[in-house]
Amino acid sequence: MEKELGLDFIDDYNRNYLHGDLGQKRFAAKWGVSKNLIFANNLRGNRRSWFQMLNLPKKDSQLRSTVPGRDLPACECCGEEIPLDKAHWKEHEKGGPYKSYNLINLCPNCHRKLDRGDSEITHKCRKILLFREINNFNTKDYTEEKAETLLSICENIILERR
Ligand SMILES: [Zn+2]
Numbered sequence: 001m002e003k004e005l006g007l008d009f010i011d012d013y014n015r016n017y018l019h020g021d022l023g024q025k026r027f028a029a030k031w032g033v034s035k036n037l038i039f040a041n042n043l044r045g046n047r048r049s050w051f052q053m054l055n056l057p058k059k060d061s062q063l064r065s066t067v068p069g070r071d072l073p074a075c076e077c078c079g080e081e082i083p084l085d086k087a088h089w090k091e092h093e094k095g096g097p098y099k100s101y102n103l104i105n106l107c108p109n110c111h112r113k114l115d116r117g118d119s120e121i122t123h124k125c126r127k128i129l130l131f132r133e134i135n136n137f138n139t140k141d142y143t144e145e146k147a148e149t150l151l152s153i154c155e156n157i158i159l160e161r162r
Contacts, residue, residue: 019100075107101153
């Protein structure tokens with residue numbers, strides 16, 4: 001099945017659904033199938049959905065505990081487990097997009113420091129973002145298009161907040 005669906009699907013799932021801004025419905029529409037076929041936990045007739053077959057990770061919002069105060073995500077910068085802000089790396093006002101490569105989950109304290117231009121926090125956030133985004137990117141199979149995308153993501157991270 002993995003071969004049939006191809007790595008393109010997994011890559012697309014990671015980039016546009018898991019770390020991107022497509023919801024389940026729009027992502028399924030992109031692949032021309034029903035949302036259930038990709039995401040359902042119990043398809044009829046004991047069939048398994050694609051994300052079950054491929055054992056793909058769930059999105060944060062699917063994982064997040066419904067019990068308040070438990071399993072809070074940690075600040076990517078200091079590790080503090082409190083409700084986090086999604087901080088824009090390239091500022092929203094400057095046209096920074098609401099995309100994984102431009103967002104970093106920070107506690108309010110680190111967020112404030114970042115926006116004040118604290119050099120230590122800025123440097124740390126730059127490293128974290130760059131490391132995370134390169135890891136998230138499937139760099140195994142080179143294509144011009146992917147390399148171009150990766151380059152522009154890295155440039156956004158490296159050149160902003162200088
Ligand atoms: Zn923090």
